[in-house]
Amino acid sequence: MNRHEALIGQLGAACDRLTERVLGEMYADPFWRERFGARADKHGREDGRFHVQYLQQALADDEPAVLENYARWLQQVLTARGMCTLHLAENFERLAVAVVDERWPDGQAAVELLRAAKAALAYPDGLAGEVQSRAETIVLAAAVELAKVGDEEPLQVAELATLVSYCADALALTSPQALADHVAWLAGYLDRRRIPRVRLARRLEAIRTAIEQQLPGEPALTELFAAALAAVDKPSV
Structure with missing residues (x-):
């Protein structure tokens, strides 16, 4: 038994x-x-x-x-x-x-x-693992950066944590497009709620700054965020 x-x-x-x-x-x-x-x-x-x-x-x-x-x-x-x-x-x-x-x-x-x-x-190694394992630190640093420009909305930390997770997954998949696709959808989601897309761009910039402070000189990060920030301005479908 x-x-x-x-x-x-x-x-x-x-x-x-x-x-x-x-x-x-x-x-x-x-x-x-x-x-x-x-x-x-x-x-x-x-x-x-x-x-x-x-x-x-x-x-x-x-x-x-x-x-x-x-x-x-x-x-x-x-x-x-x-x-x-x-x-x-x-x-x-x-x-x-x-x-x-x-x-x-x-x-x-x-x-x-x-x-x-x-x-x-948990991703065992590589850049995805580094981003994932440092997620709390990255989110906190991004939130502090956003607070400096007066962006302190209540749901900010949860939103940042989700975006950082998407970043780690895109790195694990070796697909910047995976993050860009989510960002493009999210931009349309914000449009439907009359929330300016600049809010999303600020969050991505803050996350990029926080990750690059932790993990400087990583070409994959440059490619990842270039695709994501370009997707912010894509027309909604």
Whole structure:
């Protein structure tokens, strides 16, 4: 008998409820429906069920690598489709919190696996890994830079963290276009809310300055931000 048999069964029975809770929390941010439309519901539910199924398998095999390998595979898929690693990490964390709230006797085993999967999303090396590992410092430095020009909006830090995650992913994908595509979409998103695009350009400039202070002399960064800043001025589609 597997030592986590009861927990595996509880996860199976609660799968849809856990998925709906996580999706409800995610969709409080209008980004998801605007960025992905009807696909957000369909693929969000599919991914949520897969998260639980792989979690069950990791518990059944008593092997964290099952969920960690799944997390790294999904990271490659989703970052190529317009999400960022931070989105996936937040998804795993929300699921972990939902499991905690179920108060299952063995629930901590599932929580530890989910947090190991979240940790597995760290890029192991290269410029992407450097940017990702320094993300908090970069975000803080960018926020300080923006404050100097009077830009201190409440959601600034969260927005900066997401943009830094997109930067790291574009570097990991060796695709400046991955960041540029997100920036072009984001510029249109701001247009629909009557928010000037200069606000986005300022954030990108602040992030670029902060990253270059941490990692000077990297040609890939020049290419990355040139594409991103050019995308700010692209017409909305």
